[in-house]
Amino acid sequence: TSCEEPVDLSIVIKDTISDFKEVHPEFDFDIYLNSATKIWIRFEHLKQLLIILIDNAIKYAKEDKGRIEIYYDGIELKIKDYGIGIAEEKIPYIFDRFYRVDEARSQSNNNFGLGLAIAKRICSYYGYEISVESIINEYTIFTIIFEKRTEK
Ligand code: ATP
Numbered sequence: 001t002s003c004e005e006p007v008d009l010s011i012v013i014k015d016t017i018s019d020f021k022e023v024h025p026e027f028d029f030d031i032y033l034n035s036a037t038k039i040w041i042r043f044e045h046l047k048q049l050l051i052i053l054i055d056n057a058i059k060y061a062k063e064d065k066g067r068i069e070i071y072y073d074g075i076e077l078k079i080k081d082y083g084i085g086i087a088e089e090k091i092p093y094i095f096d097r098f099y100r101v102d103e104a105r106s107q108s109n110n111n112f113g114l115g116l117a118i119a120k121r122i123c124s125y126y127g128y129e130i131s132v133e134s135i136i137n138e139y140t141i142f143t144i145i146f147e148k149r150t151e152k
Helices: 009-023 043-059 088-093 103-108 115-126
Strands: 027-033 066-072 076-081 129-135 139-145
Touching: 009 027, 009 043, 043 066, 043 076, 043 115, 043 139, 088 129, 115 129
Parallel strands: 027 066
Antiparallel strands: 066 076, 076 139, 129 139
16 A cells, blocks of 8 residues: 555644745745545655645745645645746646746746656655646646545
8 A cells, every 4th residue: 555544634734834934934824624634645745745836836926925725625635826827838737847837937946847746746656636727827726636546
C-alpha cells in the first residue's frame, strides 16, 4: 500500500500555514474544513502539496498581499487565490516540467517550473487527481480529489 495510516489534514494545514504566515504576514488564510479530515497519504507528501500550491498562490498574487482560501469537503481539497490567474491556452502545460507561463517574471523569482510537476507526481503515486480552473486576473483554483480512481 502507498501509506500505512491516514493523516489529519487540519494538522498539516495548521503546520504549513504557520510557516507561511511568518514570512508572509500580509496574506490571509480562510480555511473551510469538513469534519472528516483524515486523508490516505504520507504526512510529508501532503505537506509538500500544500507548500507548492500555497507558495504559488503567494507568488502569483496581484499585489504583495491577498487572501487564500482552502476548502475540504471530505473528498476534494481546493486552494483558491485571487491573483493573476492563468490564461486558458496555458493551462494544459502548467503541470509539465520546466514550464512557466511568464518566463521573465518567473525567472526573476528563481523558479524552475517544477512545483506543479512534482505535485502531479505525488498525486499520481496515490492515484489521486489534481486539476486547475482559472480566470485570468480573477482567480485560480487547484483541486485535488483524494479518492482513488477505480482500478482495472
Ligand atoms: P517552481 O519550480 O519554483 O514551483 P514555478 O512556480 O514557475 O516554479 P510551477 O509551480 O510548476 O512552477 O508552476 C508552473 C507555472 O504555472 C508558473 O510558472 C505560473 O506561471 C503558473 N502558476 C502556477 N500556480 C499559479 C497560480 N496560483 N496563479 C497563477 N499562475 C500560476
